[in-house]
Amino acid sequence: MKIVSITNLKGGSAKSTTAFNLAGALVEQGYKVLAIDLDPQQTLSLSYLGVGAAPVPLSKVLMEDGFIDNTILRTKYQNLFAIPADHNLKMIKDGQVQIEGGELRLRSSLTKKPSEKRVTIRDFFDWVLIDCPPSLDRLTMNALVAADMVLIPVDPGAGGRTALADTIKYVSAAQKWYNPTLKIIGMLINNINRQTIYDQTTEQAVRKIYKNQVFKTVVPSSVRIRESAEMQTPAVFCSGPEFKRYATVYRQVCDEFLVRTGAMYGT
Ligand SMILES: Nc1ncnc2c1ncn2[C@@H]1O[C@H](COP(=O)(O)OP(=O)(O)OP(=O)(O)O)[C@@H](O)[C@H]1O
Ligand SMILES: [Mg+2]
Numbered sequence: 029m030k031i032v033s034i035t036n037l038k039g040g041s042a043k044s045t046t047a048f049n050l051a052g053a054l055v056e057q058g059y060k061v062l063a064i065d066l067d068p069q070q071t072l073s074l075s076y077l078g079v080g081a082a083p084v085p086l087s088k089v090l091m092e093d094g095f096i097d098n099t100i101l102r103t104k105y106q107n108l109f110a111i112p113a114d115h116n117l118k119m120i121k122d123g124q125v126q127i128e129g130g131e132l133r134l135r136s137s138l139t140k141k142p143s144e145k146r147v148t149i150r151d152f153f154d155w156v157l158i159d160c161p162p163s164l165d166r167l168t169m170n171a172l173v174a175a176d177m178v179l180i181p182v183d184p185g186a187g188g189r190t191a192l193a194d195t196i197k198y199v200s201a202a203q204k205w206y207n208p209t210l211k212i213i214g215m216l217i218n219n220i221n222r223q224t225i226y227d228q229t230t231e232q233a234v235r236k237i238y239k240n241q242v243f244k245t246v247v248p249s250s251v252r253i254r255e256s257a258e259m260q261t262p263a264v265f266c267s268g269p270e271f272k273r274y275a276t277v278y279r280q281v282c283d284e285f286l287v288r289t290g291a292m293y294g295t
Pocket of ligand 1: 039040041219247
């Protein structure tokens with residue numbers, strides 16, 4: 029099992045969309061996936077995956093160092109499970125509660141032996157994807173501390189490159205203080221319109237700085253991607269010829285992801 033944090037300080041940089049569609053593509057390939065929504069906005073769990081509240085909220089498990097298996101819900105896809113976010117995560121995010129070892133709580137709960145006679149998260153899942161909130165706060169640090177790797181979706185819009193640099197600095201802080209083996213899988217350029225000079229220039233600038241850390245595949249800007257989230261159906265599972273192109277894009281993202289994470293050999 030590998031734990032992947034999907035992180036970028038910038039709001040609207042397609043973190044949740046990436047988590048949603050990558051989870052779908054991994055499930056399509058036969059992997060068992062757990063998607064954790066660590067953002068109090070609940071976009072991934074409530075809006076995209078359409079799951080409700082868990083018997084025990086994630087915030088409670090983190091605050092009380094409890095058992096995370098009680099927070100896991102099924103989705104409409106057999107091998108895709110989700111831990112929904114809840115509003116009280118905001119208390120952790122904003123530092124409203126004093127928690128001893130506060131940055132380590134997600135890691136602790138993911139590695140803890142389960143309650144009752146259940147299998148461990150590590151034994152059951154192939155991939156755990158953590159969708160982070162759009163700020164470099166305690167929740168995001170929890171994700172970076174728990175993760176083996178981090179995937180950074182990049183928005184080519186204004187402020188996207190500064191946010192990317194700040195996000196990388198935060199990842200370095202996580203590596204320095206808590207998680208020296210944390211690896212950056214790469215940056216995935218999202219929501220790009222290669223027909224515009226502006227987006228072409230931005231893509232070139234990102235590739236010039238971050239070179240082969242940037243995914244070869246880019247996710248184009250399309251209303252179909254918004255529609256697929258609206259239908260709570262990852263692009264790879266959307267029927268209809270209008271979604272075919274985007275299903276292919278996310279299969280390519282997934283293949284590149286598997287090569288970059290070492291789960292599959294590249295060609
Ligand atoms: N490739 C794309 N084409 C068109 N729209 C997209 C694309 N990717 C994401 N979007 C849209 O952009 C908006 C923000 O995406 P998303 O929620 O994934 O970003 P986020 O980084 O998770 O945001 P937040 O920081 O608020 O959590 C959503 O409305 C989403 O549907
Ligand atoms: Mg989000």
